[in-house]
Amino acid sequence: QLQLQESGPGLVKPSETLSLTCTVSGGSISSSSYYWGWIRQPPGKGLEWIGSIYYSGSTYYNPSLKSRVTISVDTSKNQFSLKLSSVTAADTAVYYCARQTPLIAYGVDWGQGTLVTVSS
Amino acid sequence: QSALTQPASVSGSPGQSITISCTGTSSDVGGYNYVSWYQQHPGKAPKLMIYDVSNRPSGVSNRFSGSKSGNTASLTISGLQAEDEADYYCSSYTSSSTLVFGTGTKVTVL
Numbered sequence: 001q002l003q004l005q006e007s008g009p010g011l012v013k014p015s016e017t018l019s020l021t022c023t024v025s026g027g028s029i030s031s032s033s034y035y036w037g038w039i040r041q042p043p044g045k046g047l048e049w050i051g052s053i054y055y056s057g058s059t060y061y062n063p064s065l066k067s068r069v070t071i072s073v074d075t076s077k078n079q080f081s082l083k084l085s086s087v088t089a090a091d092t093a094v095y096y097c098a099r100q101t102p103l104i105a106y107g108v109d110w111g112q113g114t115l116v117t118v119s120s
Numbered sequence: 121q122s123a124l125t126q127p128a129s130v131s132g133s134p135g136q137s138i139t140i141s142c143t144g145t146s147s148d149v150g151g152y153n154y155v156s157w158y159q160q161h162p163g164k165a166p167k168l169m170i171y172d173v174s175n176r177p178s179g180v181s182n183r184f185s186g187s188k189s190g191n192t193a194s195l196t197i198s199g200l201q202a203e204d205e206a207d208y209y210c211s212s213y214t215s216s217s218t219l220v221f222g223t224g225t226k227v228t229v230l
Contacts, residue, residue: 037219039166046123047158047166047209049219060217063121096165105154105213108177110165 002027004097004111012091012118018084022097022111029078030055035100037107038071038082040093048093052104053080060104087118124149124210124222131228137198140225142210143191148220150191154213157186157195161206169208170195197227205229 008020022036029036037052051061053071061069065084073080084091094115098107125143132138142149142157149155155173158166168177170186173193183198193212197204210222 039221046224047211047221049211049221052219060219062218063216102154103213104217104219106156106168106171106211107158107166108168110167113165 002099002109004099004109006095006097006111006114008114008116010115010117012087012116013120014088014118015086018082018087018091018116018118020082020095020097020114020116022080022082024078024080024099027099029073029080030075033101035060035104036073036080037098037100037104039096039098039107041096041113042090042093049104050082050084050095052100089118092116092118121214121216121218121220124212124220126208126210126222126225128223129226129228131230132197132200133230134200134202136200137196138200138227140195140197140208140210140227142193142195142212142222144193144212144220145191147215148212149188149193149210151215152213153188155186155188155193156211157184157193158209158211159204159206160209166209200229202229 035052038050068085070083094113096113097111099109157170160166174186
C-alpha cells in the first residue's frame, strides 16, 4: 500500500520561502509510470495544482505560480520537495502531495495534507 | 489558467440521482479525455472517483458515473446516500501540459 506523507514548517513568515517534503513509502518514486505532484487548498476554497515532477527531474508547473515554485526529487530518499518563494497570506493553505498518472492527469494516491500558515 | 466551472451546490434526497456539471474549453475538457472527478469529505484528502471521463477506480461504487459532451463533463451519483455528502471537484489535463481543477460543488443529502 503506497503512502505519502507531507512534512515541513506549519508557519512561514511573509516574504520567506515555504519548504515542504513528501516522503513516499510502500513503493518507489523511481517508477516509470508515475509523476509526483503538489496540490494546495486554501481554507474553505478549492483545489489548485501547483506542479509535478518525474523521477528523472522533468517538471511541469502551474503558470500562475511558476516564477515562485521549484519542485525537486531525491530518489535516494524516496522523497520529492516543494519550495515556494516570496510567500504572502494568500499562500496559506493545506498542501497535498500526490502520485499522478498518466503524466500528471490523475491523483491516484494522496497524502493527508499539511496546513501551512503564512503570518508574521 | 482558469478554473473549470462547477455549480456551487447540488442537493438531493436519499435514493435520488443528481448530476454535477463541469464546464471548460476546447483546450482542456473538450480537447482531452483526461477528465477526472474527486470526492472530498471535510478535513480529508481528495479521493479519485472517476478517471478518463467515465472509468471508475477499483473499489468505487458503480453508483458514480461520468460522461462528457463537448466542453462539459458530468458526474452522476445515483441512489444518493448520506455518505455521498461531500465536496466534488473535476479536473482536466490541458493543452499547455498543465492540470486544472474545477471550482468545486458541495453535495447535500436532504
